[in-house]
Amino acid sequence: GQNIDQPTEMTATEGAIVQINCTYQTSGFNGLFWYQQHAGEAPTFLSYNVLDGLEEKGRFSSFLSRSKGYSYLLLKELQMKDSASYLCAVLHGSSNTGKLIFGQGTTLQVKP
Amino acid sequence: GAVVSQHPSWVICKSGTSVKIECRSLDFQATTMFWYRQFPKQSLMLMATSNEGSKATYEQGVEKDKFLINHASLTLSTLTVTSAHPEDSSFYICSARDSREVTDTQYFGPGTRLTVL
Numbered sequence: 001g002q003n004i005d006q007p008t009e010m011t012a013t014e015g016a017i018v019q020i021n022c023t024y025q026t027s028g029f030n031g032l033f034w035y036q037q038h039a040g041e042a043p044t045f046l047s048y049n050v051l052d053g054l055e056e057k058g059r060f061s062s063f064l065s066r067s068k069g070y071s072y073l074l075l076k077e078l079q080m081k082d083s084a085s086y087l088c089a090v091l092h093g094s095s096n097t098g099k100l101i102f103g104q105g106t107t108l109q110v111k112p
Numbered sequence: 113g114a115v116v117s118q119h120p121s122w123v124i125c126k127s128g129t130s131v132k133i134e135c136r137s138l139d140f141q142a143t144t145m146f147w148y149r150q151f152p153k154q155s156l157m158l159m160a161t162s163n164e165g166s167k168a169t170y171e172q173g174v175e176k177d178k179f180l181i182n183h184a185s186l187t188l189s190t191l192t193v194t195s196a197h198p199e200d201s202s203f204y205i206c207s208a209r210d211s212r213e214v215t216d217t218q219y220f221g222p223g224t225r226l227t228v229l
Contacts, residue, residue: 031216042205042220043156050215087155091216098216099146102155 022088135206142208
């Protein structure tokens with residue numbers, strides 16, 4: 001089966017750095033995605049990792065270690081608008097036919 | 113690019129009626145679309161994978177006769193909730209995979225909030 005774990009809630013201060021962890025146990029791993037979701041809205045794509053290492057995209061970075069079944073999303077220079085849920089999702093199955101398995105999401109609250 | 117729309121954005125219906133939700137990829141072709149359901153404060157649960165020109169693949173526990181999926185073209189998939197009941201009230205979100213992309217990134221629509229009275 002598949003199991004994806006993320007912390008339920010996190011709180012951080014505006015301007016700070018926060019790291020959201022995600023651990024997974026799944027067969028047929030074919031990549032890991034991070035999405036941001038504001039309340040009542042659809043998820044928006046943040047990052048994709050398929051190889052080990054760090055992917056940087058502006059204030060957001062994502063890291064993957066396949067051997068450890070571990071990923072994190074790093075948010076720098078936090079802004080109030082970063083308050084949202086962050087969803088870790090594993091692509092299960094082969095490319096082009098795979099499906100996303102989502103973790104329960106981490107609700108991040110950014111305080112002034 | 114990679115914009116996905118859904119219609120309607122919200123709908124209220126009476127118990128026992130059917131509701132159709134449309135999902136469109138606006139600026140790309142999508143051979144594969146996905147339908148998710150999200151209950152309050154929970155994550156997205158995949159309901160089914162919709163493939164253009166063929167039958168949808170449903171996840172375990174999802175009734176295919178209740179949630180009818182049609183993917184008639186490369187830019188449109190529809191989900192029909194038949195004989196809706198209050199427990200079907202949820203946030204329904206579709207996503208589409210851009211056929212041109214090497215990665216399997218899914219782009220999500222804005223969601224449809226269904227309330228069954």
